[in-house]
Each structure stands twice: as C-alpha cells, then as structure tokens.
Amino acid sequence: MKKILGLVILMAGLLIAVTASSANFAYFHADRNVHIQIVPDDNELIDLEPLQPYAYISDNGMLVVDLSHNNVNWEEGFGEGVSPNSTYVFEEVFGVSNHLWEETPICMNITYSGSGGILFFEGDYVSGTTVGATNLYVTVQPGEVVKIGMIINSTDMDAGTSLNGNLGFYATAGVCGAPQGPQ
Amino acid sequence: MRTALKLGAGIGIMLLLLIGARGLYPADPLTVVYAASDGGNLSVNPLPPYSHLDGDGFLVVDISPDSPFYPGEGDGLSVNSTYVFEGVFEIGNNQSETGFSEICVRISSNDPKVGFFVGSFGGTWSDVVEFSVMDGETIGVGARISTEGLSPGDYWGDFTIEAWGGACG
Numbered sequence: 001m002k003k004i005l006g007l008v009i010l011m012a013g014l015l016i017a018v019t020a021s022s023a024n025f026a027y028f029h030a031d032r033n034v035h036i037q038i039v040p041d042d043n044e045l046i047d048l049e050p051l052q053p054y055a056y057i058s059d060n061g062m063l064v065v066d067l068s069h070n071n072v073n074w075e076e077g078f079g080e081g082v083s084p085n086s087t088y089v090f091e092e093v094f095g096v097s098n099h100l101w102e103e104t105p106i107c108m109n110i111t112y113s114g115s116g117g118i119l120f121f122e123g124d125y126v127s128g129t130t131v132g133a134t135n136l137y138v139t140v141q142p143g144e145v146v147k148i149g150m151i152i153n154s155t156d157m158d159a160g161t162s163l164n165g166n167l168g169f170y171a172t173a174g175v176c177g178a179p180q181g182p183q
Numbered sequence: 184m185r186t187a188l189k190l191g192a193g194i195g196i197m198l199l200l201l202i203g204a205r206g207l208y209p210a211d212p213l214t215v216v217y218a219a220s221d222g223g224n225l226s227v228n229p230l231p232p233y234s235h236l237d238g239d240g241f242l243v244v245d246i247s248p249d250s251p252f253y254p255g256e257g258d259g260l261s262v263n264s265t266y267v268f269e270g271v272f273e274i275g276n277n278q279s280e281t282g283f284s285e286i287c288v289r290i291s292s293n294d295p296k297v298g299f300f301v302g303s304f305g306g307t308w309s310d311v312v313e314f315s316v317m318d319g320e321t322i323g324v325g326a327r328i329s330t331e332g333l334s335p336g337d338y339w340g341d342f343t344i345e346a347w348g349g350a351c352g
Contacts, residue, residue: 025224025281028346030241032221034297036338037247037259038330044261045246061262061335099257101232101250143256 046106046140046171047097051147055094065093065150065167084154084161089125091149096169098140107176110136110148114165119151139175225286225316225346226275230323234272242272242344244297244326247337264330267304270323274346278318283348289313290324294340298327313351 040061042049048063050056053073055065064071069080082088096108112120112134119132123146132151140146152163221227221242229235232252234244247259260266276286290299291311298308301324308327316322 025283025348028223028225028344030222030227030344031293031341032242032244032344033237034244034294034326034340034342035247035249036245036296036328036330036340038262038333038335038338039259040335041261043258045257045259045266046261047257048261099254101252101254101257 045100046108046169047095047099047145048169049095049097049145051092051095052090054090063094063167067152068162082152082154084157084159086154088152088154089149090152091123091125092147093150095145095147096138096140097145098142100142103142104173105139105141105175106171106173107178108138108140108146109168109170110138111168111170112165113168115163117153117155117157117163118165119153121149121151123147123149125149125151137176139177140171222274222344222346224281225288226273226277226280226321227344228273228275228321230270230272233268233326244271244342246328260328260330262330262333262335266328266330267308267325268328269302269304269325271326273321273323274316274344275321276316276318281348284318285350286316286346286348287313287351288316288322289343289345289351291343291345292340293342296329296333296338297340297342298329299342300325300327315351 038061040057041047041063042057050063054067054071055063056072058064067081068074069078074080096110098106100106110120112118119134120136121130121132122136122138124130136148138146138148154161154163157163221229221236221240227242229242232250233246234242235251237243247253274288276283278284289311290313292299298310299312300308301312301314301322304325304327308325312324314322
C-alpha cells in the first residue's frame, strides 16, 4: 500500500513539473502612477527667486517684478515708482538657480516683451560696459544662482505712465554656446 | 498479485514520462519577477532620477520630495510651465523571456498634464505612443509635463503600459 502511494505521488510530481513551466507571454497590462508636486517659483527645479523687495512671489507661486505701490513689499513712505526722463539700474532683482536632480548645467534664455524702456543684464552692472537686452542667454551650473538686474529708462515718458511686460524663460540642457545648445 | 501491481505502476510511470516528453517545450523558464525591474516577462525599468520603483516594485514617475532621488532642493515643478524630460523610463524585450523577437508596446497617459514621446524629444508628444521593441533592445520613453492653469499642490495621475507579442498594427 505504501509503495503504491509513493509511486502515485512520484508520478503526480513528474506530471506537475513538466506542465507548469511553459506559459508564453501573451499580453501585459499595468496602470502606473505619476506623482508631481507643483510648487512656487522659488522652490522648483529651476528656481526663479526674488533677490530684492522689487520682486516677490505672488499668491499663485509666480515671480513678479513690480516697482509700484502694488508690490506686496511696498510700505507707506516708500517711493512709488521711477521718475520721468531718468535711468535706473537695479542689480540682482531676481535670480535663476539650477536645482535639477541630474546635476546638469542649463542654458536659460530670458526674454522680455512689453513696454519699452526695460532691459535686463546678468551679474554686476559695469558702467560703460554692461549693455542691457530684452533677450539674454545665461548658463546656470548645478547649484549656482545667476543674478539678473534691470535697467529702466524713462526718457520721453510722462509721469503717470505705467510700464508693463512679460518675462519668458526657456531653458535647455547643456551650457550656452555648446554645439547642441542655442548660440 | 504484487508483481502485477508493480508492473502496472511501472507502466504508469513510463506512460506519464512519455506524455511529459511530448509536452516538453525548449528551455522555457518559469515567469520570474525581477527585483530590479517591473513588468514580469518584459522589462520596465525606471531611469533615474525622475522615476523609481515604489515599495511594491512598481514603476512610478515621481517629481516630489517623496522620491528617493530628491537631493534636498528642487521640490517640484512651477506653475504655468512646461517641462520635457527625455528617458524617464525604458522598456526592454528579451526574447528568452517574452518568447517573441518583436513586441508591441503602448503607453497611454490618463492625465491631461502628461504626454509621452519615444527617444530624443523632437518637438512632438502624444497622449498615446506605440512602438516596437526587438529582441535585445530597450527603448526609452520621455515625458512632457504641463502645469498650465494649475496652482501649487500635490498631484497624482496615472498612465497605462500595455504590451503584446508581435508587430504593432
């Protein structure tokens, strides 16, 4: 009796071993997740951070440059704007920093469009040398902050005039001027 | 009596072995779930740093401080912006595992923020991308993420990976 039982189990075992292994892949289906955190401009992968009270982060997390009494940092007694027929230079109004997780440099193209009289420059203002532009290319190394300043020229403008415009930011991987980046 | 039983059992074993021999397939391994990848028979691999395998071993695209690759700065994406990441994850076909020299893979986004593209970014992306993976090949999939019209916050979405043996279409 025992012997026969043993043989039956052995036969059953062989059968299972031979038939269990041969399924070919026919179809695969999987649902997978994407998790994104959307954060204010001064916390994200490529930060835009205010460096002076003339710039701030708005309620919806975007950088705003505002030289008027509408700026959240404005207090009674502060100046409310710029005078006509004058030139102002502000260094380090806002900064662009690179916190990409893969530690690669980026080339950031900053463009301004809107009312005339507003130009931007990188780093320190050197009188006679620094030329402002409405289209800048700056290389930002991992962990670095590149500081952007403004030149406001109100020549031929009247008091009470409002200057408005938009800043666009476009970045690609790699340093500026590299073969694969913009020239 | 005993001899007859033994003979019967012997024949029984022989018969079973013969059945097995006819049914034997050449070198087909059991399905193995590899600890280093998702996907079973085909390989679905995260490419650091914007995706990883979660606690259950499933691929997740994760751009938040929850990611094991979060370096302490760069908490996420900004509002009203567009980001393009090449090579977020890759799909591989090993014929000895899938049984096919060519498989067709379809990646579908179920999230309006996320679009996909294959290989290097050429200026186009889609909610659904379909591509072939030959034996021995791995194909990188990139993601374009738009935060247009969204405010700061924590967002979860999903996408679907499908694959089958043979050519696409």
